[in-house]
Amino acid sequence: MSNGQAFLSQVSERQDPEQFRQEHWQGSFAEYLDIVMRNPRVTRSAYQRLYDMIMAEGSYPVEGSNGLVRYRFFDDPQNEGEDAIFGLTKPLMELVNVFKSAALKYGTERRVLLLHGPVGSSKSTIARLLKRGLERYCRANSGALYTFGWKEDDGSITWDPMHGEPLQLVPAHAREDVCAYLNRESGQDDYQIEIEGDICPLSRYYFKERLEKFAGDWTKVLDTVVVKRLFLSEQDRIGVGTFQPKDEKNQDSTELTGDINYRKIAEYGTESDPRAFNFDGEFNVSNRGMIEFIEVLKLDVAFLYDLLGASQEHKIKPKKFAQTDIDTVIVGHTNEPEYRKLQSNEFMEALRDRTIKIDVPYVTTLDEEIKIYKKDYNPERVRGKHIAPHTLEVAAMWAVLTRLEEPKHHGLTLLQKMKLYNGKSLPGFTTENVKQLRKEARREGMEGISPRYVQDKISNALVVNTTATSLNPFMVLNELESGLTHHSLIHNDELREHYRQLISVVKEEYTDIVKNEVQRAIAADEDALTRLCGNYIDNVKAYTQREKVKNKFTGEDEEPDERLMRSIEDKIDIPESRKDDFRREIMNYIGALAIDGKSFNYRTNERLQKALEMKLFEDQKDTIKLTSLVSQVVDKDTQEKIDIVKSRLIRNYGYNEESATDVLQYVASIFARGDAKSEGK
Template sequence: MNTLLQQLEAYRNREESLRWEGTFADYLEIVARNPRVAQHAHARIYNMIVSRGVEEVNGVRRYRFFEQELFGLDRALERLVEEYLHPAARRLDVRKRILLLMGPVSGGKSTLVALLKRGLEEYSRTPEGAVYAIRGCPMHEEPLHLVPRELRPMLEKELGVVIEGDLCPRCRLMVREEYGGRIEEVPVVRVFLSEADRVGIGTFSPSDPKSQDIADLTGSIDFSTIGEYGSESDPRAYRFDGELNKANRGIMEFQEMLKLDEKFLWHLLSLSQEGNFKAGRFALISADELVVAHTNETEYRAFIANKKNEALQSRIIVIPIPYNLRVSDEVRIYEKLIRQADTGHVHIAPHALYTAAVFSVLSRLKESQRAGMDLMKKLKLYDGAHVEGYTPEDVAELQREFEGVEGMSGVDPRYVINRISSAIIRKGENSDKACINALDILRSLKDGLDHHPSITPEERERLLSLIALARQEYDDIARREVQKAFIHAYEDSART
């Protein structure tokens, strides 16, 4: 207990040491020493990712930022960072696009966005990711917006920064009435991005179009103050508390964006291209935020088929997020999900999760047209195993054969982990120490197909044949294990 209390005290001291408050003049000195504090949202997110380290494996960049949560998505993540975030960080035009993650259910889209949001929260607490804002601004505004446009070119050259955007209506009124235009005296504080506190991270999800209000995005009038201020166009009579307001300086997530009513999507046209949006009876409000959305392939196809959506389509960058196609990484996904559960009394036998992963990955692979190439050989090549007669160049050629298609369908990890959970409960409910083997999991996977409402009879037959293939692979592994255990002086033979 004493140790916990000491840690709490140390935590409070660390939090206090991070706090900073000064004037705009003081902030200018900070920017002069470290221009990076004035970086825009896309650059902040890109720098956050690469700060954790980057390595190249088999010609693919692997970012350590993602490695504890996302497995088998190296190519998709490389494309996300190198084709969108990196050029966006360099202020190329791609940053004026909405990032749309498109892929099958349970493919990792939500996990990816959650990682970015959680990473931003942590990064804003480091010296490299420090964020400063005008004190009291409902949008946590970049203090450099205080500089009049006429003076910006000179200051940009002196500090080595780029100043984009204008003061929000509330701050413009505050500077004029409270400080008489003396921007050097305006108070500035360090802020910490937080989804829970609605600082720099916003989330918007669709609900009933008839009841959902556009105020959820852009804020609303505070009717209790109309009598005091006399006008709906007075910034003090308006709550700048919509998700677009609060996500300023960071990331704005649109969950299932394509399910949103059209009136909500209209605001994204101006936000993506011009970096501003309309709220109430005010001029366009500047916003610096990465807009990321996610959807499945069916909804995306319906969206692009609708001619009314052409304006928004041109403002979207689509990054496909397919299912993982590496068995070893699929095993890591199951291990991560099982670790989160209370299954200490259940032992999972060797190769059980591997066998389940073989079935999952087989269901996602496409039959190659190459002579002599079957699904099992392809599965092993994708997983980095040596298959006689094939080279790494053959693997690259196989990946190009169905690029953009392979991995976009098949059995999802959620179904498999549900069936593994069912096997665990069935075996472990009446025992203090139960063991789940590969056959238990395959049997549970097979039983689940009978109760899966979306599987056609043809698809069921295909999946049953893949379960048989996975069983055959397990039998081969078990046979080799037994041979290793019983061959006399096996280790000497192996060394020879």
């Protein structure tokens, strides 16, 4: 046996024939009734099935958001990572609430859902997630649904072209009794079976033909019906449709509702015979599932009538036939210019009245924006090129800043506003203040730079900088800035200049970040930090208890070292007036730990740890002579100390050799400029 054959044999053994048989079940109408009684939810409407699909994945509250809920369905379906939606928690909640209302038949099931937002804000991704989700869900037992076909005399089966619900075959006069029986036998109170809508013209033709054959006994007609499990699939054009407007001259409404098959007219003799009709329009195809309208507001007026009928009446009008029932979720999406046209067009009033608009803005939370880029630019995706720490962060920072409106609050910068939105606390600002900021900026996120632009520039930076083993923030920022000159969606020089200024803001913020990072790497000597902390605590204890400190070298009792204590407290902006309060807080904290039998560790107090690190850096930076990095000659002792710092950056902060050297040289040049300024004064 060849290796290839052996491999195929192994794959064959892992398959489950029983599962295949269950998934491709076929049976009689009576057997289908048994299935319905065991599991009434197989008869759900398209909206009910879509809502249950989302809820099946579960949800969780967003921490600190005061009532916002996140649906796992939109996070990372099947852990594929391709279509995860980051941020946008509130718009997604609005969307799911519409689905819930429609599932309960409160009226929104008779509306067109319109996702509205700027380019690249995830509108298409949301629609794609829903379509792929339906394809997966219908393969699970919880998402099962069924359709039917007609047995022919030669043994073949003519399947219903619109994949209708088998219960629609029950005549109108008998539906109430059938539903009452099924609901009683199923014994389930949480879901009541209803039969809505009628079969398509072709199945109606077969039903009437056989009804005559069986002298009006419709139950015998159902004996000639075969029921099968239905799998929704966009590729197979079953239950999932997508419509994209073409050039107006080439648009034809039959693309939505099907068309006459002229080759079969000779066989059947008339255009009105449903056997001579192709029920393959996007509405026909999407029955029982969902249809996505791409750039829905670019539709020709002729299409809009079909759209309105499909949404409000759940009916379409195929050429030469009576109105036909459909059951589908209609989701369209459009951008801002097209929506403004809709608002100003009085002929579109009927569409506006039947539309539920959900704004899908750009992400305005920094951490969520970073996730967008990490999805595409991570070690698994970007092989052979290291991405330096903070590279994606600064790109995301700039993108978010372009989407924020200038704060009306006096003294609050755009950068501070971004930090508040990201959950950072600033003195004088509460959660309520942040809510108010968001409320004041009603159009925030509806304008600004698209994630696509940033992704394009990160990709370009990866390709252009061929000699570097590491992609650093300045490479990306330079690409972002140079691309503004020819950005097709920036319509005036004033806005372009504003975006350039934000690049400078981000560079300054990055400088502060890496200065702090290098300081922490230099001050990462655990023994030195522990000694400094012990010295500080001894002095604070003596100060608060009005005692003296024993000098470890002379053995003499001395007054607490005020200079040492203030040099540490200054690093975290403890004013002179609050030093006593801060020191008492520290001692109370240590005392509380002692009562619980725990010992104090400076790492459990974030503010104190930061202060100690900054103090130690200040004490050590001259001994390391970091500024000598910008010179050509470095002595052996200094080089050893620099190598230790570099190894800490690599081990603790995610740098590689090249990016660690780059960041040390950058920070060294900043300190060198600072020293030069000090000497010049």
